[in-house]
Amino acid sequence: MKFALYLGCTVPVRAMNYELASRQTARKLGIEFVDVEAFTCCGYPARPLNWEAALLMAANNLALAEEQGLEICTLCSACTGTLAKANKQLQEDKALRERINQRLVETTGRTYGGTIGVRHYARILYEDVGVERLKEMVAEAETGMGDLSAFGFAAHYGCHYLKPADIYEGFDDPENPHTLGDLIEATGARLVPYEEEGECCGGGILAIDQEAALSIAKDKLDHVHVADADGMIVVCPFCDIMYEINQRSIERQFDVDYRLPVLYYPQLLGLALGFTAEEVGLKLNRVKARKLLQAFRKG
Amino acid sequence: MAKERPGIGEGRSPRQRASGPGEIVDVGRLDAGFRHEITAEPGGERFMRCFSCGTCVAGCPVAGTTAGRAWAEEYNPRRIIRMALLGMRQEVLSSKFVWMCSTCYTCYERCPQDVHIPEVMNAIRNIAVREGHIPEGFRLQAELLRDHGRLYEITGFENERRVEQGLPPIRERATDVHRILVRSGVVGSGEESEPGEGEP
Numbered sequence: 146m147k148f149a150l151y152l153g154c155t156v157p158v159r160a161m162n163y164e165l166a167s168r169q170t171a172r173k174l175g176i177e178f179v180d181v182e183a184f185t186c187c188g189y190p191a192r193p194l195n196w197e198a199a200l201l202m203a204a205n206n207l208a209l210a211e212e213q214g215l216e217i218c219t220l221c222s223a224c225t226g227t228l229a230k231a232n233k234q235l236q237e238d239k240a241l242r243e244r245i246n247q248r249l250v251e252t253t254g255r256t257y258g259g260t261i262g263v264r265h266y267a268r269i270l271y272e273d274v275g276v277e278r279l280k281e282m283v284a285e286a287e288t289g290m291g292d293l294s295a296f297g298f299a300a301h302y303g304c305h306y307l308k309p310a311d312i313y314e315g316f317d318d319p320e321n322p323h324t325l326g327d328l329i330e331a332t333g334a335r336l337v338p339y340e341e342e343g344e345c346c347g348g349g350i351l352a353i354d355q356e357a358a359l360s361i362a363k364d365k366l367d368h369v370h371v372a373d374a375d376g377m378i379v380v381c382p383f384c385d386i387m388y389e390i391n392q393r394s395i396e397r398q399f400d401v402d403y404r405l406p407v408l409y410y411p412q413l414l415g416l417a418l419g420f421t422a423e424e425v426g427l428k429l430n431r432v433k434a435r436k437l438l439q440a441f442r443k444g
Numbered sequence: 445m446a447k448e449r450p451g452i453g454e455g456r457s458p459r460q461r462a463s464g465p466g467e468i469v470d471v472g473r474l475d476a477g478f479r480h481e482i483t484a485e486p487g488g489e490r491f492m493r494c495f496s497c498g499t500c501v502a503g504c505p506v507a508g509t510t511a512g513r514a515w516a517e518e519y520n521p522r523r524i525i526r527m528a529l530l531g532m533r534q535e536v537l538s539s540k541f542v543w544m545c546s547t548c549y550t551c552y553e554r555c556p557q558d559v560h561i562p563e564v565m566n567a568i569r570n571i572a573v574r575e576g577h578i579p580e581g582f583r584l585q586a587e588l589l590r591d592h593g594r595l596y597e598i599t600g601f602e603n604e605r606r607v608e609q610g611l612p613p614i615r616e617r618a619t620d621v622h623r624i625l626v627r628s629g630v631v632g633s634g635e636e637s638e639p640g641e642g643e644p
Contacts, residue, residue, distance in 0.1 A: 152614075153594075154594040154595035154596055155595065155596070157598070157602075157606065157611070157614050158596040158598070158602055159596070161605070161606065161609050161611060164611060165609055165610070165611060168611075180612055182615055182617065183617050183620070185593035185594055185617060185618070185620060185621045186589055186593060186594045186595060186621060190582075190585045190586070190589060190595060191586065191589065191625065191630060192566055193543070193565075193566050193569040193570070193573075193582060194569070194570065194573050194578065194582060194586055194630050195570060195573065195628050195629070195630045196485075196486045196487060196566065196567075196570055197486075197628055198624050198625055198628035198630050201624045201628070202620075202621060202624055205620050205621075205624070248627075251627075252620065252623040252624050252627055253620040253623065253624070304546075304547070304548040304549055304550075305549070308548070308549035308550070308552065308553055309549045309552050309553065310553060319549075319553050320553065343550070344505055345505040345546055345548035345550070347505065347506075347509075347546060348546070349545070349546030349547045349548065350506060350543075350544055350545075350546045352579075352581035352582065352585065353540070353543045353544060353579055353581055353582075354510075354517075354540075354544060357506060357509050357510050357519075357544070358546075360509045361505050361506070361508075361509050361546070364505075364509070426609065429609075
């Protein structure tokens with residue numbers, strides 16, 4: 146299992162904990178990540194401005210991975226959606242691919258042949274490693290530390306991990322998803338259900354209407370808060386920005402108190418596989434997961 | 445009790461604001477070609493299939509959270525599509541609300557007519573941008589992409605932090621994105637700022 150690791154814009158700057166835990170867990174599971182230096186933004190922020198520029202940016206990244214002969218593994222769900230959609234368009238529409246390749250040669254000197262795939266890391270864990278194998282690995286891991294069965298987590302799938310479903314080849318059900326829940330349970334932790342699990346984080350409109358964006362995020366924090374979870378599990382840095390990095394702003398603006406830890410799934414998996422809290426970047430999390438930090442500290 | 449709507453000819457002139465609740469639409473100002481303009485734009489192809497059922501509004505997180513605000517700031521995909529179908533070109537293109545779609549794709553999955561609403565919103569935004577209507581936040585993002593190839597600049601500070609965490613440094617490579625964005629006319633070349641090719 147070898148992939149081109151696509152970090153995107155946000156992860157390498159604002160979610161080093163996510164990147165760290167992803168690299169650690171992949172290594173442990175026998176997944177090799179190759180870093181491609183020339184990767185740039187996926188094109189998502191350019192889509193509202195100019196469809197062709199956005200498609201060219203995506204195609205350029207796809208071409209870079211194709212040069213390496215590697216499938217792309219993404220960490221950000223918005224990158225996943227953007228690259229997977231561009232990939233599907235370019236694979237299915239030959240005339241479009243020719244037009245895009247012509248401009249791509251002129252601007253970056255590359256062409257894309259349509260031969261690679263794009264999948265989110267969590268999807269790769271689910272499909273290629275599998276829940277059963279993860280459970281075995283967790284059982285074998287000599288943690289000598291805390292026991293995750295004492296913890297319960299709420300799964301936040303977010304939007305682009307699942308939707309639009311027509312670009313994800315039948316992976317999971319957008320209205321009633323289960324893969325992230327299954328992955329959480331594979332760590333030995335409890336899955337905590339809550340109201341309106343499918344709700345968006347609001348991150349898509351943060352730059353245009355902060356008040357509306359934060360109020361969308363608040364709804365979910367309210368629902369998870371009353372469900373009494375030890376934390377929320379996310380697989381996208383935008384969702385984390387809304388629920389964790391902006392949690393204090395939401396608490397102030399709406400006069401509420403959550404102090405709800407938000408973890409990236411690979412951080413939770415890492416703890417289950419025997420890494421310490423420090424090794425999965427838990428100290429970098431904005432909202433301190435005190436119970437977990439205590440249970441999974443070194444020594 | 446429902447708030448009484450202003451009668452025809454009362455209140456604000458319909459020419460000033462032809463699309464508020466209870467206000468009449470001035471047919472003389474409608475642009476019958478707008479629907480075809482949207483249909484011809486990538487992403488807008490299926491837009492005329494809308495039969496106004498409102499499934500999109502029912503599941504929309506932004507509509508849910510902005511309902512009850514002043515109408516102009518409220519996000520309501522059904523109304524936007526209706527306005528566009530009617531040919532209210534200027535009102536739609538200069539509005540803030542076409543920028544309020546969070547692209548969560550809930551409506552995309554549920555729409556019985558497969559209108560692909562988030563793509564329609566992007567098609568309308570692309571037309572709006574060509575006419576000079578671009579929100580400040582989006583313009584700034586485009587400039588960041590042009591100058592750094594990504595939404596966040598990677599400086600020595602970021603790389604120092606990365607190395608501290610045991611992560612490989614990132615080398616900023618902006619040339620490809622710079623060429624793509626400038627050539628597509630999304631942003632000016634920003635002559636004063638050369639694309640960054642930062643050191644690791």
